[in-house]
Amino acid sequence: MATYKKESHYRSILKGVSWRCIATADTFLVVLVITCLNGTCSIDSAIKIGFLEFFVKLAVYYLHERIWQKILFGKEVKPKQTLYKTISWRILATTGTFIISGVVLEKFGEIALYIALAELVSKFILYYLHERMWLRLPLGRVRHLFSTKKN
Numbered sequence: 001m002a003t004y005k006k007e008s009h010y011r012s013i014l015k016g017v018s019w020r021c022i023a024t025a026d027t028f029l030v031v032l033v034i035t036c037l038n039g040t041c042s043i044d045s046a047i048k049i050g051f052l053e054f055f056v057k058l059a060v061y062y063l064h065e066r067i068w069q070k071i072l073f074g075k076e077v078k079p080k081q082t083l084y085k086t087i088s089w090r091i092l093a094t095t096g097t098f099i100i101s102g103v104v105l106e107k108f109g110e111i112a113l114y115i116a117l118a119e120l121v122s123k124f125i126l127y128y129l130h131e132r133m134w135l136r137l138p139l140g141r142v143r144h145l146f147s148t149k150k151n
Contacts, residue, residue: 007069007139015134017062018102022126023057024050027097031120038111049097049115050103057096064089077135093127094120 007015031046068085075081098116102108 006073007065009066011139012062012065012069016064018057018134019127019130020054020058022130023093023123024054026122026126027053027119031101031115031124034114035120038114045096045104049101052100052104052145053097057093060092060096061089064092079132082128082131082135085131086124089127090120090124093123136137 028046028050031049032043035042037046062148068088072081074084094116097119098108098112101112101115105112
């Protein structure tokens, strides 16, 4: 089991960017598949939704990370805590996807709902795995990568 230690803001930002890269690729594919199944195959919509999600959800992700940082600090993080964190993120993120999809598609109908529901499943799994991977990365390594001091 990993113990949740205090993360730097820098690490939270990098973690957010790494997650957004994975999540945006998934969003692009989900939107493309859902729109194609609907008979409208829209790469344009997939790009717009992915682009908006990247920036909006990066900010929301950062705030979510900092809140969970306070909740889990100093505790042993078991898969159950990661599951709770995953569920809380999915509620925020899936709601965001539905809203962003509805805005881009100019309709809060079935397609926006299908996009949000499809992403609910795919990203639930991806987020959980991403979170467990980041728990294994030692703290402080990022600072050493960007350090100007030579040994």
